[in-house]
Amino acid sequence: MRRPMRYRLAVLGAAVLAAAGCTSTAPEEDDDGPAGSGTGQQSSFFVQGDYDRQIAQRDTAPTGPADQPWLQALNPQLVDTAKYRKAGRHTICFSNAAVNNPWRVVGWTTMQAEAKLHPEIAALTAVDAEGKDDKQISDIDGLLASRKCSALIVSPNTTAALTPAVEKACQAGLPVIVFDRGVNTDCQVTFIHPIGGYAFGATAAEFLTGKVKKNGRILALRILPGVDVLETRWSAAKVIFDKADVNVVGVEFTDGDAAKVKTIVNDYLERYGSIDGVWMDAGATSVAAAEAFEDAGQKVPAINGEDQQDFLRLWQDKKLTAIAPTYPTYQWRTPILAALDILAGRQVPKEWVLPQPTITQDNLSRYLLPQLPPLHYALCGCEQMPGFPQNWGGNQ
Numbered sequence: 042m043r044r045p046m047r048y049r050l051a052v053l054g055a056a057v058l059a060a061a062g063c064t065s066t067a068p069e070e071d072d073d074g075p076a077g078s079g080t081g082q083q084s085s086f087f088v089q090g091d092y093d094r095q096i097a098q099r100d101t102a103p104t105g106p107a108d109q110p111w112l113q114a115l116n117p118q119l120v121d122t123a124k125y126r127k128a129g130r131h132t133i134c135f136s137n138a139a140v141n142n143p144w145r146v147v148g149w150t151t152m153q154a155e156a157k158l159h160p161e162i163a164a165l166t167a168v169d170a171e172g173k174d175d176k177q178i179s180d181i182d183g184l185l186a187s188r189k190c191s192a193l194i195v196s197p198n199t200t201a202a203l204t205p206a207v208e209k210a211c212q213a214g215l216p217v218i219v220f221d222r223g224v225n226t227d228c229q230v231t232f233i234h235p236i237g238g239y240a241f242g243a244t245a246a247e248f249l250t251g252k253v254k255k256n257g258r259i260l261a262l263r264i265l266p267g268v269d270v271l272e273t274r275w276s277a278a279k280v281i282f283d284k285a286d287v288n289v290v291g292v293e294f295t296d297g298d299a300a301k302v303k304t305i306v307n308d309y310l311e312r313y314g315s316i317d318g319v320w321m322d323a324g325a326t327s328v329a330a331a332e333a334f335e336d337a338g339q340k341v342p343a344i345n346g347e348d349q350q351d352f353l354r355l356w357q358d359k360k361l362t363a364i365a366p367t368y369p370t371y372q373w374r375t376p377i378l379a380a381l382d383i384l385a386g387r388q389v390p391k392e393w394v395l396p397q398p399t400i401t402q403d404n405l406s407r408y409l410l411p412q413l414p415p416l417h418y419a420l421c422g423c424e425q426m427p428g429f430p431q432n433w434g435g436n437q
Contacts, residue, residue, distance in 0.1 A: 081292075083279060086272035092280065095239040103396045110396050111374040111422050115236070117390035122230060125216040126386030127191055130163035133380050134190035136181050138198035138222065139172040142297075143325065143349065143416035148221075148373035150433055154426045155374045159381060166190070174202040181206045185213050192380040195229075196221040200269060216383045220376045222270070231389045233375045235397040238273030241366040242322065244399050245274075245345035246281035248364040249318040252343035253287050257317035260309050261292040262302060262330060264323050270368070274322040287318070299329035306333035319344040324365065325416075327352045331361065348400055351415035353408055365400035365408075371422030412436045 098115050105113035133156065140149050149167075156165040168184065170177030177198045184190050193215045197203035204225040210217050211228035220233035249259060259282065264271055275292075282289050291309055295302045309316055310333075319330050324347025331341045331352075343362040346352035348369075356363045372395055382389050398420065400408050408419040413435040423429050431437065 084272050084276040086269060087276040087279075091237075091273070092239045092243075092277060095237045095277075096243060098236045098394065099240050099244070099397070109422070110369070110398070111371040112378065113396050114390050115394040115396065117393065119388040120230065120391045121388060122216070122383045123386045125192075125230070125383050127384045130161055131191035131381070131384055132164045132166055132189050133162055133192055133194065133377065134184045135165060135167040135194040135376075136177055136184065136196070137167055137169050138177065138196045140169055141172055144368070144370060144418055146416075147418045147421050147433065148370040151370055151421050151423045151426070152373040152377060154423060154428060154432065155377045157427070159377070161381065162377075165377075170198050172198060174198050177203060178206045181210060185210060185215070190215060191384055192216045192218065194218045194220065194376040194380060195224075197224050198222075200224055216380070218376045218379050218383070220372060227391075230383055231379050231391060231393050233372060233379060233393040233395065235367075235369055235372055235395045237397075238270045239277040240397055241368060242274030242277035243281055244366040245320055245364060246278035248345065249320055249343050250281060250285040250287055252362055253318040255286045257287050258290045258313055258315070259287050259318040259320055260306070260316050261289055261320045262305065262322070262326070263292065263294050264297045265294055271322045278320055278322075282320075290316070295326060297323070297325055299326050302326045302329040303333040303336070306330055307337065310334075310337050310339065315339065316342055318342050321345055323347065324349055324352055328355055331355055331359070348408055348419040349415070350410060350413050350417045350419065353400070353405060353419065354415070357405060357409060363402075367398055367400065367418075367420050369395065369397065369420035369422070370418045371395075371420055374422055410435070 101115045103113035103115050104117060140146055153165065156162050168180040170180055184193060193210050195207055195217060197219065200223055207217060207219060207224045208226050208228055217229040218231055218233065219229045223232060253259060263275055290313060293305045295305060319342060321327055321330065327344060327346030328351045331344060334341045341359060341361055346363060346365050348365055348367045352365065355361065375393065375395065379389050379393065410417065410419060412430045413433060417433055423433060
């Protein structure tokens with residue numbers, strides 16, 4: 042059976058959409074070549090079949106309720122869960138990779154709010170691995186030893202290291218739900234994720250190549266190597282850039298550090314005089330990149346960010362030429378709902394692929410939420426949940 046998205050190729054780093062100071066277990070990085078020489082060799086993470094599938098999935102109509110994208114699925118193949126049916130109230134256990142960046146904070150807040158909506162959940166027991174493989178492995182062992190879990194949700198810190206721990210949980214007879222990041226096994230009942238990194242990276246790159254002049258200069262800003270979601274974003278962008286009449290003058294790692302982003306942009310402006318487009322594998326520092334151009338007295342070029350409010354507000358206020366592919370935080374609702382379906386014996390998709398919207402100039406106003414803080418991610422699917430917006434750091 043094909044493992045979802047071929048995550049067997051990946052060694053997932055310590056953060057997705059990471060904040061500064063993240064670390065990663067990564068393969069030796071391919072040479073991106075000197076500035077002005079193109080984008081170099083393709084990433085070892087690139088899988089043509091997965092790329093083709095994700096590009097096609099961008100245009101696939103999902104099944105499920107139109108107003109609840111966290112319950113939608115793309116081409117679902119359902120699996121029987123009758124053997125996991127369990128009466129009574131449930132303890133849902135959650136092994137979380139970390140709560141170490143705004144994306145994960147928004148997601149974790151949303152998951153807790155979802156759990157509170159269901160009286161059949163007696164407890165949501167969560168453990169935070171703090172971005173450490175060994176701690177997450179120990180955390181899962183502890184949850185299994187407690188014998189209190191009705192179902193186990195896992196957001197793995199890294200792919201290879203957490204695979205045995207997930208397999209151990211499966212062997213213990215627990216229904217296991219993996220989401221956000223993958224593992225090198227298909228023993229879990231379901232693996233939940235948005236379309237994926239190829240779709241994100243290609244969408245941003247296609248936008249830039251449509252806006253940048255022939256032979257225009259594009260600067261690619263990446264967080265860190267070895268994170269599969271980020272590697273696939275870059276490898277998809279590389280496919281697009283290599284086919285286009287653009288000049289990728291640099292591919293730089295930023296560690297998700299806003300100050301480092303500004304330094305890198307300044308260095309390239311000094312070197313080339315101007316940059317025509319900025320591609321980013323995550324949007325957390327997109328505002329810093331834009332500000333670097335403004336600080337240099339230059340117009341912000343075509344750029345991509347994500348659905349963080351600070352970027353969306355800057356986009357609107359400064360009338361940027363921009364796009365925001367997303368990795369929706371509403372996916373944090375889905376594991377809770379999947380766990381309850383499984384414990385009720387209802388079928389769920391084996392690979393639960395969620396839609397992955399893109400924010401454009403045409404729909405920008407829909408995602409601007411003035412009552413929410415700058416680091417809030419708009420696609421939380423939380424606007425109608427009890428406690429919104431206060432529990433997400435917003436004002437009434």
